[in-house]
Every structure is written in C-alpha cells, then in structure tokens.
Amino acid sequence: MHIVVTGTLLSMKRADAAQKALNVGAIPMDGINSKINYLVTGYQAKGRAKSAKILKVEKMLSDGFDVQVID
Numbered sequence: 001m002h003i004v005v006t007g008t009l010l011s012m013k014r015a016d017a018a019q020k021a022l023n024v025g026a027i028p029m030d031g032i033n034s035k036i037n038y039l040v041t042g043y044q045a046k047g048r049a050k051s052a053k054i055l056k057v058e059k060m061l062s063d064g065f066d067v068q069v070i071d
Contacts, residue, residue: 001026002035006053007042032056040070 003026005017012020017040018028029036032053039057044050050058057067 001037002029003027003038003040004029004032004036004053005040005042006051007044009040009042032060034060034065036060036065036067038068038070 003021005014005028009017021028026038032039036057039053041054054069057069060067061069
C-alpha cells in the first residue's frame with residue numbers, strides 16, 4: 001500500500017508517521033501518483049484552500065481510481 005500525508009499532523013511528526021507506515025508494510029510517498037492507496041489529511045485551517053494533493057486525489061476519485069481518504 002502507498003500512503004501520502006498532507007496538512008499538519010497534530011499528534012506526531014511526519015517522519016514518525018512515515019516510520020509507522022513502514023512498520024506496517026506501507027510505502028510512504030511525497031507526491032500523488034497512480035500508485036497511491038491512501039491519503040491522510042492532517043489539520044487544515046478554516047478558510048484555507050485545499051492542498052494540491054487533496055485536489056489531485058479528488059480528481060483521481062472522479063476518474064475512478066480507488067483511493068481512500070483518511071481524515
């Protein structure tokens with residue numbers, strides 16, 4: 001499984017999240033591509049525009065890709 005994180009994580013650093021993903025057999029990635037299985041969205045300030053990663057995944061979902069978004 002390939003996983004990407006976007007936004008601010010409140011409970012841990014990104015490096016720790018990447019290590020946890022590796023520990024359970026996932027592959028952390030920096031960018032969105034057709035291999036992605038999960039997008040983890042961290043905190044986003046109210047009124048702030050969606051990140052480019054969220055917008056790309058929304059487009060992929062509308063195109064029929066199987067991507068899970070975890071808030």
